[in-house]
Amino acid sequence: MQAIGTDVRTARFASMPSLPRVHIPDLYAELWQLLRQVPVGRVTTYGALARALGDVAAARWIGEFLRGHSHERDCVCHRVVRQDGSLGLYAGQPCEKAALLLAEGVEVRDDRVDLARFGFENFRCAKPLEPLQRFQAKLADRVLLCPLTNRVRRVGAVDVSYHDGRAVAAYVLWDVAEQKLAWSVTAARPEQFPYIPGYLAFRELPVITDVLGAARRGGRLADVVLVDGNGRLHHRHVGVASHVGVLNDVPTIGVGKSLLCGRTDTTGMAAGETRPVWLDDQIVAEAFRPRETGKCLYISPGHRVTLNDAVRVVRAVQSDRRVPEPIYWADRLSRRAARAGPHQ
Known part of the structure; x- marks a missing residue:
């Protein structure tokens, strides 16, 4: 897997030089x-x-x-x-x-x-997922939960789609006042890491960093970025939204479509209602029912936002769809680019 900031298999992220190198296994x-x-x-x-x-x-x-x-x-x-x-x-x-x-x-x-x-279990193996767990534990210590300092005028979103061995990310910039799409960009890389719960960042982070880099260079980086995935709502309190935020130095919010971990009670929730999600005796997220019918979303801070800020931002860009408008468009554009293929 191509890593960020160094060679193909080892990553030292420039924004966090104190983090150890992490080998992304095949x-x-x-x-x-x-x-x-x-x-x-x-x-x-x-x-x-x-x-x-x-x-x-x-x-x-x-x-x-x-x-x-x-x-x-x-x-x-x-x-x-x-x-x-x-x-x-x-x-x-x-x-x-x-x-x-x-x-x-x-x-x-x-x-x-x-x-x-x-039965046979006497394997000789270095357990390659364990170093990724240790990296996440160190990264979790770098996550900041602090209020957004400026008024949110532009909300970004990232999502990744997969097709024929390619991972295609889309970044969209959403104008909050006008409630419309202001700008977008896509990028693609080979798909080289599988989906395993708890390790989504190692699958999606490189190509997400590509589109965020393009947005930064073009002056299109949002005040806060929604990530289709979790932030602090994660077994090690550091989901893909936290990875994206810490390693790209941007405020991020995780918006999950299913409950990865933790506990909550969504029985009888009304449209627009939120309820706390508990993990390790902490409230780390809010279950949010955007519509009277349909499943809840799970909102958690990724980096440089509070949980209250995260819920407020999602509400500001929510329409009658299940997911917030920026994530809807990021999903749609990434799928379209993935289906179009590498030569479009």
Whole structure:
């Protein structure tokens, strides 16, 4: 993955020189190395592979990737089963998975493998997700929660879409007084890091930084930027909105479409109502119901804003859509650019 401010695999962000270098791993290559360690006659699980990578949160990505990857004849993905020993999904025909395991000496009874006999978890791996967790913990200490100092006249938004192996980011500038789109820009990079809950920043930050850099150079940087994702509402209190804010030195607000973590009660919420979201005995976000029908949004400060500021800004640019107008347009433009392809 191309990182920010240095070579392809290592990042030292210019705005935060005191942060350590962070290596962005090639998780696809790491996963294949783990699969090659599973011996003939043994099986492993999606969860065991995820733990070997450093976080069980990667299990869902592993399952989805192995189901849809380019399946070659010498592939050993049939040696991965669910945590209860059931065979699970397979890139080829489901019956092929059982046949391949039987041919390798693994007993399959009622589409299930006895993990006590055939399970394997003795992986040799450096757990590449753990350094990313440590980086996030250090970055969380750099997040500032402070009131916006100026009147918000221009609100920006960023969103990223994916198509044919490309990540395409859009940045839009929204005029609050006129309630209209004032400017936009897009940028694209190869998609090189998967979606794993809690690690979205390592997937989207480089291309988001590209569009924010273009906005800064063109004098189009907003007073505050909405990010389609979370800020402090994150397992380590540092979601993608906080990464974008700290590492680009801009005020940011996270606007999540689902509850990543924490707890709240949205029962019976009226249109326009907000309710607190608790995480680790702190109020870190507000659930916001923009319309009488439909799901809530989850608003959290990213960097250089307070939670009250974040809610106020989102309300100022909310229309009758589910998401704020700037995020709606950033999503629409990133999708359009992604579908258009690299030569448009």
